[in-house]
Amino acid sequence: MTDRLNLPGVEWRRVSPKYVWVDVISTVVLALVLLAASCLPAFLSHVALWWILPVVVFVIMVLVIAFVPRRVRAIGFQLRDDDLLFRRGLLFQRFVSVPYGRMQLIDITRGPVSRAVGLSDLHFVTAAASSSVAIPGLPLLDAEELRDKLVALAETRRAGL
Numbered sequence: 001m002t003d004r005l006n007l008p009g010v011e012w013r014r015v016s017p018k019y020v021w022v023d024v025i026s027t028v029v030l031a032l033v034l035l036a037a038s039c040l041p042a043f044l045s046h047v048a049l050w051w052i053l054p055v056v057v058f059v060i061m062v063l064v065i066a067f068v069p070r071r072v073r074a075i076g077f078q079l080r081d082d083d084l085l086f087r088r089g090l091l092f093q094r095f096v097s098v099p100y101g102r103m104q105l106i107d108i109t110r111g112p113v114s115r116a117v118g119l120s121d122l123h124f125v126t127a128a129a130s131s132s133v134a135i136p137g138l139p140l141l142d143a144e145e146l147r148d149k150l151v152a153l154a155e156t157r158r159a160g161l
Contacts, residue, residue: 012076012087018117019075019137023068025113031061077135082157084124084150086133096133101157102126106147110140122147 038057042050071090078085083099105125114120114136120143122135138146 012078015072015075015135015137016119016139017072018119020069020072021117022111022113022119022137023072024065027061027065027068031057031065034061072137075136079149084133086135098124098126098133099157100150100153102128103150103154106150106154108140108143108147124150 034057035054038054041053042048067090071088074090074093075088077087083097086094086096086098088094103124103126107123107125108120109123110120118139119137120140122138122143124133126133135143135146
């Protein structure tokens, strides 16, 4: 990482470790759907060679699930002077800088699995149509506190434009 992304005195804030369970459960559900779909050609055609497809899907999904904890640890964000810096990804890393003055809406969402473990996702809507930044796996109280802080920062920055 470059020095611009590592500011002195500012550390990356991580998502909750409980988010690993949310991601694992979501991935397992997706894996079961993909496995069921990949078994259909073998059932319908009665050709034994088609059973290679579900085996390949199973191996890939096991590998994806094995990397979930590391992928969750790679998610982080920093509140800097003028923007929020968000990062995620292992192989394909993504760094997104969201200026406070460009934030138009900050939304908290909670799916059923996230709600069961007490987590929520913080979504940002900005002036750019292509920006989709979401910080997943935040405890609800932290998400509400961060939302309120970011709304206040966004209002002060927009007033200065």
